[in-house]
Amino acid sequence: MQPFTMHTGMVAPLDRVNVDTDQMVPKQFLKALTREGFGRILFYDWRYLPGEKPNPEFVLNFPRYKGASVLLARANFGCGSSREHAPWGVKDYGFRVIIAPSYADIFYNNCFKNGILPATLSEEQIEELFQHTEKEEGYSLTVNLPNQTIADKHGLMFKFEIAPSRKEVLLKGLDDIGTSLQHAAAIDAYEKAHSATATMYDPVDVKYYSNGR
Amino acid sequence: MPPKTLYQKIWDDHVVWEEPGKPALIYIDRHLIHEGTSPQAFAGLRSEGRPVRRPDLTFAVMDHSVPTTDRTLPILDNDAKLQFDALEKNCREFGVRLFDMNSRNQGIVHIIGPELGITQPGQTIVCGDSHTSTHGAFGTLAFGIGTSEVEHVLATECLVQARSKTLHILVRGKRPKGVTAKDIILAIIGKIGIGGGTGHVAEYGGEAIRALSMDGRMTVCNMSIEGGARAGMVAPDETTFAYLEGRPFVPRGKVFQEAVERWKQLRTDDRAKFDMTVELEAEKIAPQVTWGTNPGMVTSVTARVPDPHEFQDPNDQKATESALKYMGLKPGTPIVDIPVDRVFIGSCTNSRLDDLRAAAHLVAGKRVAKNIKQALIVPGSRGIKSQAEKEGLHRIFTAAGFEWRDAGCSMCIGMNADVLPPHERSASTSNRNFEGRQGKDSRTHLVSPVMAAAAAIAGHFVDVREFDVAHVE
Secondary structure, three states, rough: OOOOOEEEEEEEEEEOOOHHHHHHHHHHHHHHHHHHOOOOOOOHHEEEHHHHHEEOHHHHHHHHHOOOOEEOOOEEEEOOOOOOOHHHHHHHHHHEEEOOOOOHHHHHHHHHHHOOEEEOOHHHHHHHHHHHHHHHHOOOEEEOOOOOEOOOOOOOOOOOOOOHHHHHHHHOOOOHHHHHHHHHHHHHHHHOOOOOOOOOOOOOOOOOOOOOO | OOOHHHHHHHHHHHEEOOOOOOEEEEEEEEEEEEEOOOHHHHHHHHOOOOOOOOOOHEEEEEEOOOOOOOOOOOOOOOHHHHHHHHHHHHHHHHHEEEOOEEEOOOOHHHHHHHOOOOOOOOEEEEEHHHHHHHHHHHHHHEOOOOOHHHHHHHHOOOEEEOOOOOEEEEOOOOOOOOOHHHHHHHHHHHHHHHOOOOOOOOEEOHHHHHOOOOOHHHHHHHHHHHHHHEEEEEEOOOHHHHHHOOOOOOOOOOHHHHHHHHHHOOOOOOOOOOOOOEEHHHHHHHHHOOOOOOOEEEOOOOOOOOOHHOOOOOHHHHHEEEEEEEHOOOOOOOOHOOOOOOEOOOOOOOHHHHHHHHHHHHOOOOOOOOOOOEEEEEOHHHHHHHHHOOOOOHHHHHHOOOOOOOOOOOHHHOOOOOOOOOOOEEEEEOOOOOOOOOOOEEEEEEEHHHHHHHHHOOOOOHHHHHHHOOOOO
């Protein structure tokens, strides 16, 4: 995974609470077999009019936010479905950082698997950033993960909290599976002590590949 | 030993590796997969040359995009077909059991796990689907994960997890007639909000929860995620054990009796502390109907569509305004005056036998209203479908004007042909009323199965308590 240390980029504001992952990647795009290409369809129903014409009323289509790489959002961002297609879309669109007052658990978790930093600030700080973004065209922020700071070029500086283990995953771009497999001996030992199949009767009358055709 | 919650007991029992200040590695007892969120995980395994560690603990099913019409016909949706083919190929190659769309045990992943007895108390269960919380009804720790985590579990049978906070949800007293498990969970979400349970694992308790059947408890746990809680659970009891006994994957005889003795320990100790507690009075809960674009935007059937100005928080005002615009609703409209275009009874929330029996009882001898363009009954599994047919429920439904379909996720997510058209309004027993969820620009109202059935008959929402209702879960 691509490590994350520091990022400077233009901010795009998404002024809406409870943005769910169905909005980020609608169901018709869940039939993909790969992780690629979700940036084009991110926020599909908001972003496009019939015929895939860009909807001029949707904020990410405003010319002034073209090229934004920091997404400023409201509370409970990423609620709903567990689809990892949502963070794949966020990343592929070009966002490296999300800044919101709170996130839904599964989405938050999924961000770290994809090298996206979901930074958390207070409601008041978020409100202030929305105002700056609105006022100043091209408003950009520098997000420093080692120092846990978000700063603009006018001297604004916010500290954000992040669990040390989460921070390490992003800084090092860690592959979770590789790390966990270092504990293979512990997994073996656990399996010896706890048989997960102890209460699993294996029925012969259940058909697995019942291909009727 | 200090007193522990049910969650803490299951958690402690599954820690494989732990070091201070870091998330733990926990063992996963059952891993459920489906065609929608697994292809990229298998691709990852393949590119790293990793096997599936425990194919015997992994169960696959086709559910999200399967047609609910005649399955002997070719699949017309090419993308869906490619996903089915990929799942079949992946399962063969990695030795994973698959219930394909022609299996007589096929159904929605969260329906067949319990139905076949794959789901058992005290387990950890994960699936690349947020409604995995359903299995918590058995006193399991069950939650949805992303595709990267699906790959992680396939490769290691473990998951990297930080301990959650605990939330106790007590529903006291007796549930009135016509008020179902669905109304209880919608009322809970209405109270705590859709982010209210974030960071927490919920445990449901109280007389009204204890009185629910397993089908009803599954409905409650299913929608935990709609209140932000990744997992929801109910401590197992005699209702649980009676449900499980004799199911295909449940052990027989002495092994079962011994398991039941162990499962009885799976309860929150007296004096154990929760991080947060929420209480509701079942007597005060009326049938619920959502009016907005998330499950927390919900009210009683006797109420009216709210006015954005009733909300204090400007963010809530804006969200309400935008939701009413999307839903095509005017503030102050009585809920019972909202006409319905289509009715959907199905989904992992409400497609079990109790749901179908209650809906059938209500519609028996009646007809679907003329303004209803479509009324769908989609059983959660082929097992449920077959049992319902033995009971003659399908004849009651079709005589009343409902369509009787094959099992799958169907119009809850609209990944197959069962889509709610633009600007049409549904009475739906599913779990999400997000914008575009059932189809682009479609308008979803979440309700219980009896409320959906009553809306189909009346053509608009009605207070089901005014109908002759069976005592339903």
